[in-house]
Amino acid sequence: METATDSKPGAVAFDRRLVYRPFLERLNPIASSQGLLADGLIVAPDHDPRDTGEPPIHVSLANTAELTRGSQMALVGGIGSGKTTELLLTQKELSRHSDAVNVYADLADYTDLNEINPGAILATAGFQLYSHVCSRLRREGRDLPETIKSAHAKLRELALGKTSWIYEDEDYDYEPDRLVPVRSPGVMKLRFPALWPKVEEIQKLLVSIASPLLGSEAQVTLLIDGLDRLITPELFRQFAEQDLRSLKGTQISVIIVAPLLFLYDKSRFVQDYFDVVKHIPAAAAGPRSSAFLRQILERRGAPELMDRAEITAIAKYSGGVLRDLLTLARSSAEYAYRDGEDRIGRRHVSAAIKQLGNRYLAGLGNSQKGLLQRLIENNEFPIETSAAKELLVNRQVLEYFKGGVDYFAVHPALTRILPKTA
Amino acid sequence: MIEFSATIAFGLIRRLATAGTDTPSLYLLISDAGAIPAIQADIAAEVQVQIGVGVRALAPVDVRFDDSQGAFAPDPDKPVTLITLDHWLPKLVTALDRNIVLLTRSGAVLLLASRKVAERILAEAPNLRNRLTDVVEILPDEAFGGPIAWRRARPSASRTGSRQANGGGSGRDANRIARSTGTGVATRPLTPV
Numbered sequence: 177m178e179t180a181t182d183s184k185p186g187a188v189a190f191d192r193r194l195v196y197r198p199f200l201e202r203l204n205p206i207a208s209s210q211g212l213l214a215d216g217l218i219v220a221p222d223h224d225p226r227d228t229g230e231p232p233i234h235v236s237l238a239n240t241a242e243l244t245r246g247s248q249m250a251l252v253g254g255i256g257s258g259k260t261t262e263l264l265l266t267q268k269e270l271s272r273h274s275d276a277v278n279v280y281a282d283l284a285d286y287t288d289l290n291e292i293n294p295g296a297i298l299a300t301a302g303f304q305l306y307s308h309v310c311s312r313l314r315r316e317g318r319d320l321p322e323t324i325k326s327a328h329a330k331l332r333e334l335a336l337g338k339t340s341w342i343y344e345d346e347d348y349d350y351e352p353d354r355l356v357p358v359r360s361p362g363v364m365k366l367r368f369p370a371l372w373p374k375v376e377e378i379q380k381l382l383v384s385i386a387s388p389l390l391g392s393e394a395q396v397t398l399l400i401d402g403l404d405r406l407i408t409p410e411l412f413r414q415f416a417e418q419d420l421r422s423l424k425g426t427q428i429s430v431i432i433v434a435p436l437l438f439l440y441d442k443s444r445f446v447q448d449y450f451d452v453v454k455h456i457p458a459a460a461a462g463p464r465s466s467a468f469l470r471q472i473l474e475r476r477g478a479p480e481l482m483d484r485a486e487i488t489a490i491a492k493y494s495g496g497v498l499r500d501l502l503t504l505a506r507s508s509a510e511y512a513y514r515d516g517e518d519r520i521g522r523r524h525v526s527a528a529i530k531q532l533g534n535r536y537l538a539g540l541g542n543s544q545k546g547l548l549q550r551l552i553e554n555n556e557f558p559i560e561t562s563a564a565k566e567l568l569v570n571r572q573v574l575e576y577f578k579g580g581v582d583y584f585a586v587h588p589a590l591t592r593i594l595p596k597t598a
Numbered sequence: 599m600i601e602f603s604a605t606i607a608f609g610l611i612r613r614l615a616t617a618g619t620d621t622p623s624l625y626l627l628i629s630d631a632g633a634i635p636a637i638q639a640d641i642a643a644e645v646q647v648q649i650g651v652g653v654r655a656l657a658p659v660d661v662r663f664d665d666s667q668g669a670f671a672p673d674p675d676k677p678v679t680l681i682t683l684d685h686w687l688p689k690l691v692t693a694l695d696r697n698i699v700l701l702t703r704s705g706a707v708l709l710l711a712s713r714k715v716a717e718r719i720l721a722e723a724p725n726l727r728n729r730l731t732d733v734v735e736i737l738p739d740e741a742f743g744g745p746i747a748w749r750r751a752r753p754s755a756s757r758t759g760s761r762q763a764n765g766g767g768s769g770r771d772a773n774r775i776a777r778s779t780g781t782g783v784a785t786r787p788l789t790p791v
Contacts, residue, residue, distance in 0.1 A: 206702040255728040289696035539721025570724045
């Protein structure tokens with residue numbers, strides 16, 4: 177497309193915005209996954225990342241939810257590894273059955289994750305299932321039973337709190353000016369209060385609300401996102417022990433994303449508690465995974481703006497972290513745009529890699545750099561230490577699985593700049 | 599401190615305008631603590647001039663996640679949110695980190711922080727860091743002769759031309775911008791867009 181942009185009379189120049197802007201929009205690493213799925217921009221993996229002979233994670237999780245009602249599954253992976261995308265692909269897979277009730281919820285949409293307490297998962301599920309029940313009954317021309325209405329009202333009260341208006345003194349004559357509000361904080365602080373003593377009560381309300389769905393043969397699956405951002409296994413564990421345990425025996429299946437550190441927790445809680453645990457490692461460099469990473473870029477229009485060499489370099493230096501893949505491609509495009517180029521070149525990709533490497537380098541002390549050097553030079557990485565776990569959580573070190581073997585490696589963008597600074 | 603690519607409010611807001619302010623983006627802007635007020639003013643002015651909207655400026659006390667209709671509800675009149683963190687607030691940074699998805703749904707969010715605070719954010723808020731669109735060092739416009747001052751002197755000339763005429767600023771800062779973006783701002787004309 178051409179448009180007049182030059183100041184010279186009659187000159188016609190190429191308006192690069194019209195090429196770069198759609199590309200940048202498709203590459204937004206923080207775009208809504210739902211939107212990307214709807215736009216067909218998600219490349220679904222064709223096998224389990226840990227076993228090429230097994231179906232992809234989303235298919236396995238959906239199969240388990242369909243065949244074993246009430247099963248509880250955990251999806252574990254590092255930041256930016258594509259957990260939300262897998263969850264949404266699972267939801268899509270589950271939707272192949274018209275009677276399936278699938279509830280996806282990112283808890284950050286419902287509560288302040290910094291103040292969250294046990295009971296929040298149940299309350300969120302209760303609100304979502306209430307909406308499903310209302311819609312279903314409306315479609316069927318049936319009234320909402322009183323028991324469900326009252327259970328929902330009680331759930332709201334427990335989850336959101338209430339304000340009563342009382343008289344300041346004991347004068348019982350009606351005088352509106354003398355009414356003062358009294359906040360009952362008992363169950364509800366902020367959007368969710370310290371609910372854990374009330375977990376059992378909330379579970380009963382949830383089951384009451386869901387009863388029209390559970391009474392039939394329909395499968396109900398909760399897909400819970402966001403709690404992996406709590407990072408530490410101890411915090412997450414409270415929810416499993418309170419909310420998820422209370423759902424056992426209800427025939428409601430749960431798929432929940434869990435923090436990566438659970439995999440390296442000595443207690444092996446996640447492996448022992450959940451019926452199924454799926455791990456998304458970073459995509460290791462190799463013909464199959466590199467092809468997967470390239471496909472993601474191609475689906476978003478990369479070949480229009482860069483050659484195969486640049487696509488390959490971006491895939492390599494992303495370390496297989498999907499969000500880094502998009503970040504590198506996007507940054508490269510921005511550098512090329514600012515450089516006045518019509519296509520992304522090697523120097524733009526290099527600048528983007530350096531910028532990403534700098535992000536990972538920021539805040540690293542000498543001891544952490546020492547750990548990284550040991551990993552680079554000797555393949556030693558003491559994962560049992562807190563310093564090593566921090567590097568893993570922060571993605572300076574990535575966990576890979578290849579040829580049946582788990583191993584660690586320094587993020588390639590960081591490796592590229594580390595020797596000059598360590 | 600690691601050297602990130604440097605820019606001024608003009609360049610940053612130009613990036614936002616290119617991508618479109620309804621596109622979710624999250625920038626960490628690193629600044630000298632003393633320059634923060636000037637940069638806040640520069641950003642507000644550039645957003646007004648280039649995009650024609652106001653900035654939603656949030657102090658740390660305004661950043662709350664206990665109300666879904668609160669600080670991060672999308673506001674079409676103010677699609678650019680500027681949060682200034684001029685000192686280390688661990689509880690706030692943890693809240694930002696855990697509720698990061700809310701920040702990424704309300705247009706462009708700019709986190710302006712002093713060097714020390716920025717470094718700690720990058721080290722201690724992994725969810726946030728992973729979602730950053732970019733990390734840039736932002737310099738006050740005065741370092742480049744100042745667009746406001748320049749506008750006063752030559753109100754009819756183009757702003758792109760002003761930087762070109764000024765050589766994109768002078769001294770170490772201008773050279774850093776030219777080097778870090780690879781654009782040669784100081785020596786070659788900016789491409790019309």
